[in-house]
Amino acid sequence: MGSLGRQGCLLVGVLFYLSMAIGAQAQSYPGLQAAFNSWTPKQIIPDKNGRKVQLVLNNSSSAYTGMGSKQSWLFGGIGAWIKLPANDSAGTVTTFYMSSTGPKHCEFDFEFLGNSSGQPYLLHTNIFVDGVGGREQQIRLWFDPTAAFHYYNFQWNNDVLVFFIDNTAIRMFRNLEGIVPNFMYPNKCPMGLYLSIWDGSSWATCGGRVKLNWGKAPFIATYENFRLNGCVAKQGDQASITACQNSKYALRPRNLLGMLRIRQMRQVRRDLVHYNYCDDKKRYNETQVPECKYNVL
Ligand SMILES: *[C@@H]1O[C@H](CO)[C@@H](O)[C@H](O)[C@H]1NC(C)=O
Ligand SMILES: *[C@@H]1O[C@H](CO)[C@@H](O)[C@H](O)[C@H]1NC(C)=O
Ligand SMILES: *[C@@H]1O[C@H](CO)[C@@H](O)[C@H](O)[C@H]1NC(C)=O
Ligand SMILES: *[C@@H]1O[C@H](CO)[C@@H](O)[C@H](O)[C@H]1NC(C)=O
Ligand SMILES: *[C@@H]1O[C@H](CO)[C@@H](O)[C@H](O)[C@H]1NC(C)=O
Numbered sequence: 552m553g554s555l556g557r558q559g560c561l562l563v564g565v566l567f568y569l570s571m572a573i574g575a576q577a578q579s580y581p582g583l584q585a586a587f588n589s590w591t592p593k594q595i596i597p598d599k600n601g602r603k604v605q606l607v608l609n610n611s612s613s614a615y616t617g618m619g620s621k622q623s624w625l626f627g628g629i630g631a632w633i634k635l636p637a638n639d640s641a642g643t644v645t646t647f648y649m650s651s652t653g654p655k656h657c658e659f660d661f662e663f664l665g666n667s668s669g670q671p672y673l674l675h676t677n678i679f680v681d682g683v684g685g686r687e688q689q690i691r692l693w694f695d696p697t698a699a700f701h702y703y704n705f706q707w708n709n710d711v712l713v714f715f716i717d718n719t720a721i722r723m724f725r726n727l728e729g730i731v732p733n734f735m736y737p738n739k740c741p742m743g744l745y746l747s748i749w750d751g752s753s754w755a756t757c758g759g760r761v762k763l764n765w766g767k768a769p770f771i772a773t774y775e776n777f778r779l780n781g782c783v784a785k786q787g788d789q790a791s792i793t794a795c796q797n798s799k800y801a802l803r804p805r806n807l808l809g810m811l812r813i814r815q816m817r818q819v820r821r822d823l824v825h826y827n828y829c830d831d832k833k834r835y836n837e838t839q840v841p842e843c844k845y846n847v848l
Contacts, residue, residue: 586779587746589618602775608636608643608748609769617747620779623651625741625792626800627781630704630715635672636748636770637697640665642763644751645772647703649742651786655682657740659712659724661703663696664689664755665763665770672696673825676714678724680735686840688722689826690819700775709738709801711808720812721819723846731841738801739792741784748772817848 587604589595594616596605606616635645648660658679663672671691678686694701704715714722726736748770752762763770782795795801820827828835829843837844 586622586777587618587620591616604746604774606645606746606748606772606774607769608750608771611750611765611768614750614763615747616749617646617745619746620744622779622783623741623743623786624649624779624781625738625784625795626708626798627779628704628706629744629779629781630702631746631774631777632700632702633696634700634773635663635696636665636772639668639764639767640672640697640770641667641670641756641761642750642752643748643770644755645748646746647774648745649705650679650745651740651742653682653786657681657737657742658684659705659707659714659737659742661714664751666756667761674716674721676722678712678737680737680740683735685828685835686724686842687826687828688824690721690823691825692716693823700773704778706804706807707737708803708807709736709796712737713807713812719819720815723808723812723816725808725842725845727842727845730845734841738796741786741792741795744779746772746774813848820848 585601591613594607594609594613595618596607598604604618606618608614608616629649631647633645633647636643643665645663645665646660648658648662650656650658650660656679658677660675660677662675662677664675666672673689674692675687675689677684677688701717702715706713706715710726712724713720724736726738727734728736728738750763753759756762782798782800784791784795829840829846835843
């Protein structure tokens with residue numbers, strides 16, 4: 552799949568910005584945004600009520616705008632209503648993702664790949680556990696994500712991680728510990744929430760063939776009405792990690808993967824999938840992606 556040939560660039564980009572974020576002096580905000588730090592305060596417009604934030608990509612010499620939560624969580628439900636940059640958004644990548652830090656990091660992400668005016672966005676998702684990713688899926692959306700706000704969220708307990716859009720399950724990742732030898736599930740790594748918009752010209756749109764056009768800036772992503780309902784834990788603080796592993800969040804909700812969810816994901820897989828690493832036989836054999844056999848819908 553051409554658009555994945557540049558996958559390495561994405562990984563490098565995200566890690567680079569994370570490490571930059573940690574080194575820099577961060578600015579914090581009132582209201583809900585008090586829960587976040589930003590490393591690009593000049594490109595962020597918080598609203599007065601602290602319910603909403605706009606991330607502005609408007610400076611080609613600072614081609615990243617982003618914020619990260621002060622807290623981190625292990626299990627729970629984390630989401631926000633998001634509206635993406637309209638019209639010509641080719642080359643932009645707007646993100647909403649959870650991540651821990653360090654070489655063995657965990658991460659799960661929504662990444663919206665912009666497109667030329669009138670062409671559809673692609674939603675790219677990935678899951679990293681213990682520093683290992685390579686689990687990309689890309690889907691077309693069944694609505695225009697630039698026309699209105701939609702609710703994007705993660706819910707994960709000790710059994711399964713599910714990605715949702717407007718309460719429709721689009722992707723899952725089961726805990727196969729005890730079933731698949733050496734399987735790693737994100738149940739040990741507290742993760743922060745990050746929001747960003749950046750210049751992904753090198754790979755995002757049609758595999759990098761369509762670049763970001765700075766003449767069309769500013770590109771503005773708006774996030775509002777966050778729901779941060781998880782078990783708070785801190786990376787490196789084993790007591791807080793153990794507490795979350797034994798908390799109600801590790802079990803709830805018990806029916807995260809009911810028949811309704813399975814049906815929704817079947818439909819997404821049938822109608823909307825553009826790329827699924829599980830189907831990429833050139834890239835992986837069954838041994839390399841053991842979860843694919845168990846995530847059959
Ligand atoms: C980018 O947008 C921010 C917020 O609107 C503004 O303060 C800043 O001056 C803009 N920068 C450029 C280069 O236009
Ligand atoms: C654009 O970003 C660069 C690099 O971060 C910064 O030095 C410059 O002041 C920014 N320009 C404006 C107008 O904000
Ligand atoms: C997108 O284009 C339409 C039609 O040209 C225009 O009315 C609208 O203001 C544009 N939206 C943005 C965010 O620039
Ligand atoms: C952009 O639009 C083209 C043409 O409709 C489509 O093939 C492609 O998947 C879209 N998304 C990206 C990120 O290139
Ligand atoms: C799958 O690929 C790995 C890495 O290339 C290789 O070591 C392994 O033998 C392969 N397994 C099968 C069943 O082909």
